Amino acid sequence: MSWRRAVGVVLACLFPLVTIGAERIVVGAKIFTEGYILGEIAAQTIESHSRIPVDRKLGMGSTGILFESLKSGAIDVYADYTGTLAEAIIKNPNLRSLDEIAQALASLDLVISRPLGFNNTYALAVKETFAAQYNLHTIGDLLSLQSTIRAAFSYEFMDRQDGYRGMLDRYQLSFNPRMVKRMEHSLSYQAIGDDAVDLIDVYSTDAKIKKLGLRVLRDDLAYFPSYQAVWVARKAFVEKYPNEWRALLTIDGTITEAAMLEMNAQADIQKIGFEQIASRFLGAERALTDTQWSRFTHRTAEHLWLVGVSLLFSILIGVPLGIAAVRFHAAGQAILLLSAVIQTVPSLALLCFLIPLFGVGTAPALVALCLYSLLPVVLNTFTGINSIDARHLENARAFGLSKPQILFRIVLPLASPTLLAGVKTATIVSIGTATLAALVGAGGYGAPIVSGLALNDVPTILTGAIPAAAMALLAHGVFEVFEFLLVPAGLRKRRFST
Amino acid sequence: MLKLEHIYKTYHGKSVLTDVNLEVAAGATRALIGASGSGKTTLLRVTLGLIPFEKGYVKINDQALLSFRHFEWADRIGYVPQDGGLFPHMSARQNISLVPKLRGWSQARIDARMEELRTLVGLEVAELLRFPYELSGGQRQRASIMRAAMMDPPVMLLDEPMAALDPLIRRSLQQELKAIFQRLGKTVLLVTHDLGEAVFLAEQISLLHEGRVLQTGTYRELLARPADPFVTLFINAQRSLPDAAAAP
Numbered sequence: 001m002s003w004r005r006a007v008g009v010v011l012a013c014l015f016p017l018v019t020i021g022a023e024r025i026v027v028g029a030k031i032f033t034e035g036y037i038l039g040e041i042a043a044q045t046i047e048s049h050s051r052i053p054v055d056r057k058l059g060m061g062s063t064g065i066l067f068e069s070l071k072s073g074a075i076d077v078y079a080d081y082t083g084t085l086a087e088a089i090i091k092n093p094n095l096r097s098l099d100e101i102a103q104a105l106a107s108l109d110l111v112i113s114r115p116l117g118f119n120n121t122y123a124l125a126v127k128e129t130f131a132a133q134y135n136l137h138t139i140g141d142l143l144s145l146q147s148t149i150r151a152a153f154s155y156e157f158m159d160r161q162d163g164y165r166g167m168l169d170r171y172q173l174s175f176n177p178r179m180v181k182r183m184e185h186s187l188s189y190q191a192i193g194d195d196a197v198d199l200i201d202v203y204s205t206d207a208k209i210k211k212l213g214l215r216v217l218r219d220d221l222a223y224f225p226s227y228q229a230v231w232v233a234r235k236a237f238v239e240k241y242p243n244e245w246r247a248l249l250t251i252d253g254t255i256t257e258a259a260m261l262e263m264n265a266q267a268d269i270q271k272i273g274f275e276q277i278a279s280r281f282l283g284a285e286r287a288l289t290d291t292q293w294s295r296f297t298h299r300t301a302e303h304l305w306l307v308g309v310s311l312l313f314s315i316l317i318g319v320p321l322g323i324a325a326v327r328f329h330a331a332g333q334a335i336l337l338l339s340a341v342i343q344t345v346p347s348l349a350l351l352c353f354l355i356p357l358f359g360v361g362t363a364p365a366l367v368a369l370c371l372y373s374l375l376p377v378v379l380n381t382f383t384g385i386n387s388i389d390a391r392h393l394e395n396a397r398a399f400g401l402s403k404p405q406i407l408f409r410i411v412l413p414l415a416s417p418t419l420l421a422g423v424k425t426a427t428i429v430s431i432g433t434a435t436l437a438a439l440v441g442a443g444g445y446g447a448p449i450v451s452g453l454a455l456n457d458v459p460t461i462l463t464g465a466i467p468a469a470a471m472a473l474l475a476h477g478v479f480e481v482f483e484f485l486l487v488p489a490g491l492r493k494r495r496f497s498t
Numbered sequence: 499m500l501k502l503e504h505i506y507k508t509y510h511g512k513s514v515l516t517d518v519n520l521e522v523a524a525g526a527t528r529a530l531i532g533a534s535g536s537g538k539t540t541l542l543r544v545t546l547g548l549i550p551f552e553k554g555y556v557k558i559n560d561q562a563l564l565s566f567r568h569f570e571w572a573d574r575i576g577y578v579p580q581d582g583g584l585f586p587h588m589s590a591r592q593n594i595s596l597v598p599k600l601r602g603w604s605q606a607r608i609d610a611r612m613e614e615l616r617t618l619v620g621l622e623v624a625e626l627l628r629f630p631y632e633l634s635g636g637q638r639q640r641a642s643i644m645r646a647a648m649m650d651p652p653v654m655l656l657d658e659p660m661a662a663l664d665p666l667i668r669r670s671l672q673q674e675l676k677a678i679f680q681r682l683g684k685t686v687l688l689v690t691h692d693l694g695e696a697v698f699l700a701e702q703i704s705l706l707h708e709g710r711v712l713q714t715g716t717y718r719e720l721l722a723r724p725a726d727p728f729v730t731l732f733i734n735a736q737r738s739l740p741d742a743a744a745a746p
Contacts, residue, residue, distance in 0.1 A: 395583045398546045399597050399645075400572025409596070413587045488587035490629035 025050070025237070025244060028066050028075035028441065029058035032185060033267045034120065034205060034260065036451055038079035040278035041255075042231065042248060048282070049247035057361075057441040058274075059450040062156060063088040065355065069441055070110060074361035076237035077248065081120060081227035083162060085112070093162045096225060109235040113249050115228035118205060118257040122157060122224045124167075125202045125214040127192060138220040139171050142199070147176045151199040152192070154185040162225055163201075170223040186453070203227075205257060207265035229255065255281075271457055300467065303444035306362070306434045307471075310369035311427055318374050318426075319419070322381020323407070336382065339375040347372070347436045355440065365437030372433050373426035380422025384415030416487050424479040431472045435464060445471075499524045500545075500653045500685050505554035507540055507709075514540045515551070515709045520687075524559075524652070527679050527686040529696030532706035533732070541706065542657055542689050547571045558653055573601070576646030576654040576684070581662040582638035584630040590641040591626040598648050608648075615644040618681050620674065635663045636671050647682060654684045660695055672698050693717075693736040705729055 025046055029039025039058040047054050057075055060066055067089050069075040086095040090104040102112050124139055131137070134145060142149065157163040168174060183191065188200040189208045202209055202216065204227075209216060231248050238245045263281060266272045321339075325332030342350075347368065354364035388411060396406045412419070438446030445464040452461030484492070500522040507515040514537050522528040532538045543549045545556055547563050556563040558574050566574070584593045594615075595608045603611075616626065619640040630638055639659055646654055659675065660668045676699055679686050690696050696703050697717045704714040705728075713725035724730045 391579065391583060392585060394543075394548065395577070395579045396585075397548055397568075398572060398575075398577045398579070400569035401597075401600065402569070405600060410585060414585075416587075490585075490587045490589065490631070 024053050024055045025077075025241065026055040026057055026075045028060050028069055028078035029056075030063070030066060030078070030080070031059040031061050031439070031450060032203075033207070033264050034203070035059070035079065036274045037260075037263050037267060037277055038116075038229065040274045041251065041281060042077060042079065044275070044278050044282055045247050045251060046244045050241070050244045052241070052244070057443065057447075059438060059447060060441045061439045065440060068355055069361065070232065070234050071108075072361065073234065073236070074441055076241075077231055077233040077245075079116070079229055080232045081229055082115070083121065083225035083227040085230075085232065086225065087160055087162045093166075093225065098228065098230075105232070106235075111233050111235050111238045111245075113231040113233075114252040115230055116251055117229070117253045117255040118260045119226055119228055120203045120205045120257075120260070121219075121227040122163065123202050123204050123216045123219065124199060125192075125209060125216050126199050127195075128213045128215050130198055131215040131217075136215070136217060138218040139167070139173075139223070140220060141217065142173060143171070145198075146173050148179070149175065149199050150179050150181075150197045151175060152181045152183040152188040152197040153201045154188060155182055156185075157201040158182050167223055170221050205260045205264055207261060207268040210261070210265060211269050229260075271459075274451075296463075296467070299443060299445055299447060299464075300471075302442065303431070303434055303446075303468070303471065306365055306369060306437055306442060306444055307427065307430050310366045310430055310434075311373055311423070313366070313370045314373040314377050314426055315423060317370070318377030318422075319381050321374075322378045322419075323385065323411075325378065325382045326385045332382065335378060339378045342371045343375045347433060348439065351436065351440050361440065362437075362442045364440050365434070365442035369430045369434055369437070373430045376422040376425040376429070377419075378422075380418050380425075381415065384418030384422075385411055387418065388414045413488050414491070417483070417491055420479070420483055420486060424476070427475045427479070428472045431468060431475060435468055499557075499559055500687055501555070501557040501560070502541075502545065503555040503557070505541070505544060505551055505556070507537075507544060507549075507551040509540075513709060515544070518554070518706075518709070518711055520704055520711060520714070522653075522685050522687055524685050525683055526702070527688060527700045529688045529690055529700035529703045530706060531690055531693060531696045531703055531732075533691060536706045537709040538689050538691075538706050539657075540709075542655065545655060545687070546575060546577060569601075573597070573649040574651050574653060576643075576649070576651040578639070578642045578646045578654065578656040578659060580658045581635070582630070582642035584633075584638055584642060584645075586630050589627055589629050590621075590633065590637075590644075593630075594626070594641060594645045594648060596645070601649070611648055611650075612644065615647055619643055619678055634667075636667050639663075639671060639675075643678060647684070652685060654679075654682070654686045656686065656688045658690055658692075659688065660690075660692065668695075675699060693733065705732060707732070 027039050027043045027046070029035040036058050039056060043054045043056050046052075057069070060069065060075075063080065063084055066075065066078055066080070070078070082098060082101055085105065086101055087093045089108070090101065092104070095101050095104060098115065105112055124142075126136055134141075136142065153164055181197065188197070189212060191197045192200050192214070193212050202214070204216065208214075231251075233245060233248075259281070263277050266277050267274060321335050325335045350368050350371065351364060354367050358364040358367055392410060392414065393406060396410045401409065434444050435446035435449050437444050438450045445468040448460050448464035452458065452464065500520070502518055502520040505515050505518040506513065518541060520528070520530070530538055530541065540549070544551050547556070547568060563571055584590065585596075588596065591612070594612055598608045598611070612626070616623070621637060621640050621644070625633065625637055626641070633641065660671065663671060672695065679699070688696065688700055702714060702716055703720060705712045705720065707726075707728050713720055713729050720729055721733060
């Protein structure tokens with residue numbers, strides 16, 4: 001009886017969450033300051049011209065993820081750069097003109113706007129003091145330092161054809177590989193600020209160039225392509241919402257390099273919120289308090305949905321697997337080993353594997369979470385059943401109980417304290433892990449954490465981290481109640497017996 | 499009437515039971531006694547239909563085990579496991595009503611039968627509401643006997659019913675068990691390693707040794723006319739207490 005009740009309780013908890021997802025326009029953004037600001041500008045522009053609610057999926061990782069999101073319809077529009085589009089999406093870095101790029105994207109059912117007004121190209125930067133010491137002005141000047149200079153380059157820069165390698169070829173440079181580190185972009189600024197490295201790659205509109213007193217080395221051989229910012233949208237979106245798309249096009253040409261650098265500085269240095277920066281730029285100060293609240297509730301719903309659904313599936317898959325592991329010894333070891341191996345795959349890597357299979361957004365996040373919460377469920381089901389006194393099982397057979405009757409009336413209830421402890425662990429772990437879902441655009445409390453990390457902005461991180469921690473605590477309490485409802489009374493009180 | 503005819507059972511080529519014959523008349527109480535390793539647990543599992551065996555028949559009222567489906571057979575043997583064997587996650591009441599519920603008995607019928615058995619074994623209503631860990635050893639045994647008797651089986655099978663009880667409780671429960679068996683009027687097979695218990699509860703004793711029934715008879719018969727030197731050895735081993743003088 002308690003098992004039917006268990007399923008009932010879980011379903012009842014999940015039901016209110018099923019109602020997310022009416023008609024919405026979804027704006028995406030790359031996970032760095034400028035991406036967030038442009039995302040906010042797009043979102044607010046649409047909001048001021050349209051009654052359709054706008055969803056912000058900002059901070060979605062790299063170009064590949066955003067492109068997949070556009071294709072799958074998980075997002076409708078975001079801002080990107082012509083050079084990036086040619087290289088990462090069209091895979092033809094020789095396309096330089098806007099028309100050629102627009103044409104190539106049209107075959108992928110994507111539409112781009114005219115340039116927004118600024119060019120954010122790759123550049124190399126060193127500290128002013130360092131530049132003065134070695135008399136550095138151009139990238140070519142690095143030749144004399146190539147074997148000793150300590151460099152930190154972002155992953156994307158290192159791997160792109162129009163990035164690191166091409167640059168070395170063009171300038172006939174060869175850095176000492178042991179002196180070149182791959183680093184998360186926002187951390188490389190920290191590294192050069194602390195003099196841990198001498199040379200980093202930057203985007204030419206990065207606010208930190210100014211703040212840290214860096215000198216941008218001139219690209220005198222004109223190696224780096226032009227990185228004009230443009231809106232990239234799904235063709236279906238442009239056709240379905242022509243008014244909203246026209247509203248976005250009014251931005252074209254209005255964001256100058258100086259304006260962008262200023263907005264980046266406001267975010268990175270003055271720690272002004274993206275919404276406020278965007279609304280100042282658009283000339284409309286907005287009341288932010290109630291939208292922040294509604295954003296919080298929306299994130300909470302997304303987070304609960306991620307945790308709840310993935311947990312439901314990990315129970316539906318994990319408990320039978322645990323039972324199978326007890327029943328079939330060899331297969332059992334394989335099952336336990338496999339779920340342990342899954343646990344060791346870094347979560348970012350797992351998300352990357354899942355994108356080609358499940359696209360972006362909620363689906364890969366759910367699959368990843370489900371896989372992560374599998375181990376505690378399987379393992380505790382296995383342990384719970386294995387620790388049952390074998391005599392109880394034989395007695396049940398002697399009383400003429402059938403196999404399903406033994407499973408549901410004897411085995412599962414006796415294993416329920418251990419099993420429930422496993423589900424509890426899985427829940428608390430996946431509340432934490434679900435914050436990573438923001439990297440693939442699944443939202444939740446991870447969104448502010450990811451954007452806060454990109455900005456090195458602790459208060460923003462905390463707006464995601466604190467609710468996540470609170471949710472974990474709450475889950476702990478909820479499970480105390482579940483334990484009371486689901487674990488048979490005869491086992492509950494056992495710990496007090498002699 | 500419970501009848502075991504020419505039972506043979508081997509484990510991994512080693513024979514555990516060899517030509518075991520046992521016949522307990524209707525209403526009689528028989529003790530099956532043997533040292534550990536004698537095969538009595540195997541014989542018990544064979545009788546319950548829990549394990550296959552190579553040859554022979556197990557019959558209740560001349561109907562063979564193999565002609566029943568497992569649960570039908572289970573309903574014909576009321577089994578009282580060692581130490582009661584109540585499921586720890588169910589109250590005594592839930593333990594007792596488990597099988598009748600699965601067989602589709604109405605609640606009224608279950609309640610009536612339970613009340614009848616409750617007075618017979620001498621448990622309080624409140625005691626039935628408790629969980630196994632809240633009951634004394636003797637109370638657990640009684641609840642277990644109620645559970646075994648619910649389906650009104652012709653045969654009852656008890657596995658070491660007293661083994662886990664302390665000596666004083668043991669003495670008084672033995673008295674009551676005897677009375678309960680008489681009141682129930684069942685054919686009872688009692689598996690034990692304790693000769694005193696066997697002598698007290700059963701009219702006849704079957705001594706199992708190395709997978710064979712060496713002798714069946716009353717205690718006096720076993721004592722006076724042992725069929726095998728081991729019978730005397732076994733009886734003497736059980737009777738010998740340390741000499742008062744030799745005790746430290």
